[in-house]
Amino acid sequence: MxxxxxxxxxxxxxxxxxxxxxxxxxxxxxxxxxxxxxxxxxxxxxxxxxxxxxxxxxxxxxxxxxxxxxxxxxxxxxxxxxxxxxxxxxxxxxxxxxxxxxxxxxxxxxxxxxxxxxxxxxxxxxxxxxxxxxxxxxxxxxxxxxxxVDSEHSAIFQCLRGNNKKSIDKIILTASGGPFNKFTKNEIIDLKANKALKHPNWSMGKKISIDSATLMNKGLEVIEAKWLFDVELNQIDVVVHPESIVHSLVQYKDSSVIAQMGLPDMKLPIQYALFYPNRMKNDYPRLNLAEISKLTFEKPDLVKFPCLNLAFESLRIGGTMTTVLNAANEVLVDLYLKDKIKFYDIPLFIESVLEKHKPILNPTIDDILGVDKEIRKKVFNEVLKNIRK
The missing domain is CATH 3.40.50.720 (NAD(P)-binding Rossmann-like Domain)
Known part of the structure; x- marks a missing residue:
């Protein structure tokens, strides 16, 4: 029990x-x-x-x-x-x-x-x-x-079973690309949050849906993967996979690639996490590759979706930079959901606050909580000041 x-x-x-x-x-x-x-x-x-x-x-x-x-x-x-x-x-x-x-x-x-x-x-x-x-x-x-529990990290966790972590060459996180993947940057500029909430594959909460639209969700997952699986930043790749069937992959030093696949349903990684290491029988829909017929992959567009690059950069610098990234993003996503700012204001303000922050290396929990509180206030006030102009 x-x-x-x-x-x-x-x-x-x-x-x-x-x-x-x-x-x-x-x-x-x-x-x-x-x-x-x-x-x-x-x-x-x-x-x-x-x-x-x-x-x-x-x-x-x-x-x-x-x-x-x-x-x-x-x-x-x-x-x-x-x-x-x-x-x-x-x-x-x-x-x-x-x-x-x-x-x-x-x-x-x-x-x-x-x-x-x-x-x-x-x-x-x-x-x-x-x-x-x-x-x-x-x-x-x-x-x-x-x-x-995240489908991507659950997939990696499963792909690593029975293998030595020292044999990892690369972890490859898949991204659906979100609802704006096929839009041009000009088409995205004025789109409001109600459009960003319409994810093509997954049923998710509002905040994570917006993060998926900006690709910040994938950036946060890159940071998670670094710590969960104890790999270097240059060992993590992101590939856009619009069908959301391959949930992530691990490439090993011998060039073998192991992937975890399934229909997009969060109950599967939840069940796996609860009952691990056992696999429980369920009645969830089964994947039929013949019906899917094709799986496609492409590089993420970092011009259209700069949040992904900001996440990589904050992790490269380290310390409290990822705390700043996260805190700023949470405030800005909330403002976007309330139609107070535009889509590209999110990466714009995040980049601004990251450039001004002097990171604390090896922070304590108190350091992290303090920076989190400070950045939220700074970002909110900065946005408010720009709205009034």
Missing amino acids: INLVILGSTGSIGTQTLEVARENREEINILAISCNRNIEKLYSQIKEFTPKYAVVYSKTKYLELKNTVKLTKMSTEILHGMEGLNYISKISDADTVVSSLVGNIGLVPTVTAIKEGKRIALANKEVLVTSGELIMKLAEEYNSEIIP
């Missing part, structure tokens, strides 16, 4: 994790769940899975849900804020924590879970993007197993 905590159960990964739990009720017990503000969905999850604990990050929404649960005499204890997230991350009954919070808010509770030796099913990119070296060292120190 897997005793499971889900950090971010109302988001895309969280809800799909609960779908996997629903399909494997005899093997998975939901101990705790959480949300930011979506208490309607959280309440529905509480009714179905009756967890011991549920956390609401928003203070007002926490009080609202706490009163509702009290009136209905449910047994689930409602907790609040970062304190609540940390509490459920270390409860002794839990053996696995799904880290699927959106943004750097997931850093501290994930570290808490690692220090308790939990298995981490990691879907929160920002944890490794901002703190990858620290996270991997802590995982080794506390004997905490980190299993990637």
Whole structure:
């Protein structure tokens, strides 16, 4: 029996994790769940899975849900804020924590879970993007197993099974190219967020959908891959694969290339992470290559999608540069979603703030959290100043 905590159960990964739990009720017990503000969905999850604990990050929404649960005499204890997230991350009954919070808010509770030796099913990119070296060292120190949930990193993880990591020549991350892949730069310039949210292959949350459109999502995955698989930056390549069937590949020193393939469905890497090293039978649609008929690959266009290059450059410099990249991107994506800025304002402002930042090498968690807070404020104020002009 897997005793499971889900950090971010109302988001895309969280809800799909609960779908996997629903399909494997005899093997998975939901101990705790959480949300930011979506208490309607959280309440529905509480009714179905009756967890011991549920956390609401928003203070007002926490009080609202706490009163509702009290009136209905449910047994689930409602907790609040970062304190609540940390509490459920270390409860002794839990053996696995799904880290699927959106943004750097997931850093501290994930570290808490690692220090308790939990298995981490990691879907929160920002944890490794901002703190990858620290996270991997802590995982080794506390004997905490980190299993990637992102389809690309899950694919690499699977391709590495039974092989010596020292034999890796290259890791090749595949990118769908997002909804704007076939557009020209001039066609993209004035497109609003509602267009960017229409991903051709994947069902994802708003933030990651925009990141997919800018290719920042792939840039963040490059940074993750460096830390997850302990490779050098020059050992990581990105290739655009619009069909999203080959989820990533590993090229070995003998020139062999091993790929992991499947239909685009996040439930598969979620299930794999939860049950690893076992493969569980399921009724998900099967890949039929004859029906797909062809698979295509191309180089990413770094002129149309400069965010990918910014990610490579921030990782090359190191230290808190990736924290700056991530913090700036989160603020700018939120502003783009609110139609406050244009598509290419995202890389423009990110590049500006990266150029001005003096990186802290070998940062502590406190350094990372401090830089994260500072950059968010700087970027927001800078954008606000430009909007007023």
